[in-house]
Amino acid sequence: MATATAHHGAHPTGISRWLFTTNHKDIGTLYLWLALILFFVGGAMALVIRAELFEPGMQIVDPHFFNQMTTMHALIMVFGVVMPAFVGFANWQIPMMIGAPDMALPRMNNWSFWILPFAFVLLSSTLFMQDQGGAPSAGWTLYPPLTIQGGIGTDFAILSIHMLGISSVLGAINVIATILNMRAPGMTLMKMPLFVWTWLITAFLLLAVMPVFAGAVTMLLTDRHFGTSFFDAAGGGDPLLFQHIFWFFGHPEVYILILPAFGIVSQIIPTFARKPLFGYNSMVYATASIAFLSFVVWAHHMFTVGLPLAGELFFMYATMLIAVPTGVKVFNWITTMWRGSMTFETPMLFAVAFVFLFTIGGLSGLMLAIVPADFQYHDTYFVVAHFHYVLVSGAIFAILGGAYYWLPKWTGHMYNETLGKWHFWLTVIGFNIAFFPQHFLGLAGMPRRIPDYALQFTEFNQWSTVGAFLLGFAQLLFLYLVVQTIRSGKKASTQVWDGAKGLEWTLPSPPPYHTFATAPKVK
Amino acid sequence: MARKKDIRQNNKRLVQKLAVVALAMFGFGFAMVPLYDVFCEITGINGKTGRVDAQAAAASKVDKSRTVTVEFTGHTSSGLPWEFKPLRKKIDVHPGQTVVVKYYARNMSDEAIIGQAVPSVTPGQAAEHFNKVECFCFSQQKLAPGEVKEMPVQFVVNPGLPRGVRTITLSYAFFNMDKASAKKYGAKGDRASNRNHRHQVKADPVVASGG
Numbered sequence: 004m005a006t007a008t009a010h011h012g013a014h015p016t017g018i019s020r021w022l023f024t025t026n027h028k029d030i031g032t033l034y035l036w037l038a039l040i041l042f043f044v045g046g047a048m049a050l051v052i053r054a055e056l057f058e059p060g061m062q063i064v065d066p067h068f069f070n071q072m073t074t075m076h077a078l079i080m081v082f083g084v085v086m087p088a089f090v091g092f093a094n095w096q097i098p099m100m101i102g103a104p105d106m107a108l109p110r111m112n113n114w115s116f117w118i119l120p121f122a123f124v125l126l127s128s129t130l131f132m133q134d135q136g137g138a139p140s141a142g143w144t145l146y147p148p149l150t151i152q153g154g155i156g157t158d159f160a161i162l163s164i165h166m167l168g169i170s171s172v173l174g175a176i177n178v179i180a181t182i183l184n185m186r187a188p189g190m191t192l193m194k195m196p197l198f199v200w201t202w203l204i205t206a207f208l209l210l211a212v213m214p215v216f217a218g219a220v221t222m223l224l225t226d227r228h229f230g231t232s233f234f235d236a237a238g239g240g241d242p243l244l245f246q247h248i249f250w251f252f253g254h255p256e257v258y259i260l261i262l263p264a265f266g267i268v269s270q271i272i273p274t275f276a277r278k279p280l281f282g283y284n285s286m287v288y289a290t291a292s293i294a295f296l297s298f299v300v301w302a303h304h305m306f307t308v309g310l311p312l313a314g315e316l317f318f319m320y321a322t323m324l325i326a327v328p329t330g331v332k333v334f335n336w337i338t339t340m341w342r343g344s345m346t347f348e349t350p351m352l353f354a355v356a357f358v359f360l361f362t363i364g365g366l367s368g369l370m371l372a373i374v375p376a377d378f379q380y381h382d383t384y385f386v387v388a389h390f391h392y393v394l395v396s397g398a399i400f401a402i403l404g405g406a407y408y409w410l411p412k413w414t415g416h417m418y419n420e421t422l423g424k425w426h427f428w429l430t431v432i433g434f435n436i437a438f439f440p441q442h443f444l445g446l447a448g449m450p451r452r453i454p455d456y457a458l459q460f461t462e463f464n465q466w467s468t469v470g471a472f473l474l475g476f477a478q479l480l481f482l483y484l485v486v487q488t489i490r491s492g493k494k495a496s497t498q499v500w501d502g503a504k505g506l507e508w509t510l511p512s513p514p515p516y517h518t519f520a521t522a523p524k525v526k
Numbered sequence: 527m528a529r530k531k532d533i534r535q536n537n538k539r540l541v542q543k544l545a546v547v548a549l550a551m552f553g554f555g556f557a558m559v560p561l562y563d564v565f566c567e568i569t570g571i572n573g574k575t576g577r578v579d580a581q582a583a584a585a586s587k588v589d590k591s592r593t594v595t596v597e598f599t600g601h602t603s604s605g606l607p608w609e610f611k612p613l614r615k616k617i618d619v620h621p622g623q624t625v626v627v628k629y630y631a632r633n634m635s636d637e638a639i640i641g642q643a644v645p646s647v648t649p650g651q652a653a654e655h656f657n658k659v660e661c662f663c664f665s666q667q668k669l670a671p672g673e674v675k676e677m678p679v680q681f682v683v684n685p686g687l688p689r690g691v692r693t694i695t696l697s698y699a700f701f702n703m704d705k706a707s708a709k710k711y712g713a714k715g716d717r718a719s720n721r722n723h724r725h726q727v728k729a730d731p732v733v734a735s736g737g
């Protein structure tokens with residue numbers, strides 16, 4: 004230990020500590036801060052959208068800028084908030100949970116992170132190029148022909164997607180190598196905490212689909228500038244082909260956005276129910292089968308493009324099949340809580356809200372999976388409501404819950420529980436006011452990605468806007484709370500939560516810069 | 527220490543394997559292009575029509591017991607300043623019967639323009655039974671300033687057409703082949719000109735339209 008300290012004693016300080024760090028805890032922190040900053044950037048864009056939609060007619064922005072906002076909001080939230088936040092959790096937690104001294108490939112880890120800020124600066128810079136067409140505006144799904152026609156923003160988006168792809172693939176390789184090669188003796192695969200399992204499977208999904216996405220946008224780029232016609236009907240291409248390639252990536256991508264959330268919730272609930280996770284094995288198998296099935300359901304995003312009947316049926320049933328392992332998970336979380344001695348600290352509040360609200364999102368997903376119903380719902384606000392229930396009250400709630408859960412461990416300080424509870428309640432209430440009415444809007448036929456709407460939709464839109472602002476401003480409370488915890492929170496104990504189990508809780512809070520330099524023994 | 531070295535070795539080997547997977551998946555994205563073409567050709571579900579030669583068309587048996595209505599439509603994409611329409615809106619045919627209809631095109635601009643028509647047939651399950659013998663979409667069409675052209679389509683509906691199909695719609699989208707000129711006449715976008723189109727060089731219609 005003494006030699007180790009001497010050897011690693013001289014860390015650089017200040018900015019170069021963060022630029023050159025190969026330490027998993029530092030890199031985890033960097034990812035989490037990046038995600039938090041972009042959370043506010045993407046959130047501000049959402050509020051521009053909601054402000055415009057407060058009333059019918061055009062009020063605040065012009066339609067082209069509105070489209071830039073919807074596109075950028077989605078790209079930033081998906082690739083800049085949820086994914087980096089999960090990678091941040093992975094960096095902090097995976098080595099501490101499996102008893103490893105660091106990630107398997109620390110230098111690559113540094114690189115994976117530092118690509119990201121540049122990618123997002125590139126992407127966002129397009130907002131300041133309004134004369135050349137501004138930011139990408141064809142929707143986060145980047146469908147041609149619009150993306151083939153668009154201005155310079157699309158090129159910047161393609162380039163930044165290439166960078167994000169490289170970052171994600173490197174990150175995924177690192178996670179897989181860490182989990183497969185760096186576990187402490189005795190930490191068998193089936194003893195790993197569920198968060199580690201979900202990340203292992205997520206990493207394989209990333210490895211399989213990010214390169215496909217990179218290929219798809221490369222084809223867009225060559226169609227735009229180098230005279231190919233992959234998607235351009237005039238030259239013999241087919242725009243529908245892009246949709247197939249995109250959703251072959253896109254559907255596994257939505258599971259990339261939710262599996263680590265499943266993992267986080269599976270850590271939190273047993274802690275506060277003071278019972279071991281019910282059905283650990285079935286949780287692992289359910290996660291794996293969700294990941295496997297996610298490769299054969301992509302065309303449920305394309306039911307209305309004119310698929311043959313056999314195709315519609317196949318993708319409908321395959322999609323519904325995913326609800327089975329998902330149901331297993333929900334069942335196991337509820338059973339874990341059943342007759343537990345539960346307490347409701349902030350992380351648990353977010354986890355319980357996750358189980359409840361994510362399930363609502365899953366149910367609206369099942370409605371969308373019914374082909375004849377989807378002909379009615381497709382491209383309406385019903386879809387918008389669906390994916391915000393799975394992504395905000397799913398992924399984001401799990402991230403917030405996980406942040407509260409591990410913040411005392413990471414910072415060594417307890418957060419302010421009263422403020423945490425305020426944050427939780429404002430967030431859930433704001434969220435539901437914002438997104439529940441969107442179900443009704445969609446059923447009544449309001450199309451998505453439209454800056455103006457028919458009069459009869461006004462009232463629900465006003466509810467939605469009010470809720471969105473409540474939800475958005477409540478997050479400032481979270482920012483304040485995090486800063487307060489780092490600077491002045493009460494000292495946290497090693498155990499932090501009396502029901503918490505796992506290797507990370509055997510380390511002091513905060514853990515020293517290097518942990519598990521000698522591997523712990525796992526019984 | 528021995529353990530540390532082992533881990534390094536293992537990591538290196540694993541990373542190599544995973545990198546190969548990532549590269550293979552990048553390739554797979556591109557492989558989906560021809561796979562998609564092949565799949566659509568086999569199943570005929572992409573509205574792409576078949577092609578037969580005149581002999582085969584003449585040899586096919588006419589099924590007098592059935593009549594199918596074939597409807598014609600067409601439009602130009604923005605960027606092609608042509609008037610373009612079918613000369614008759616529909617025709618009743620027996621499966622197996624070879625028929626010729628004509629489309630009308632007029633160049634409304636004062637320069638020569640080359641266009642390419644891309645056909646599509648609905649309903650999808652009729653596409654593979656809709657065989658063309660001759661079509662203006664088999665090659666590019668060049669119209670001088672103000673030139674008018676009547677362009678024939680010769681086709682035969684295969685008797686194998688599913689019984690339930692009574693109406694078939696043949697539709698053409700006409701594109702300006704020169705991107706710079708297309709832009710001048712109103713097409714959006716800022717693409718480079720399409721010198722090296724993926725399929726453009728081949729006159730074969732199935733390929734020329736087979737996306």
Ligand code: HEM
Binds near residue numbers: 258325366367
């Ligand atoms: C039981 C599980 C689920 C089912 C059956 C399901 C089904 C569907 C269907 C059929 C659509 C297409 C709707 C349309 O465009 O007409 C859709 C859209 C979507 N789903 Fe889900 N879904 C499920 C879970 C999830 C999860 C867990 C996520 C992400 C965390 C998610 C994210 C999305 C997104 C982002 C879209 C919209 C994509 C877009 O067009 O922009 N879904 N879902």
Ligand SMILES: [Cu+2]
Binds near residue numbers: 253254257301303304
């Ligand atoms: Cu999907």
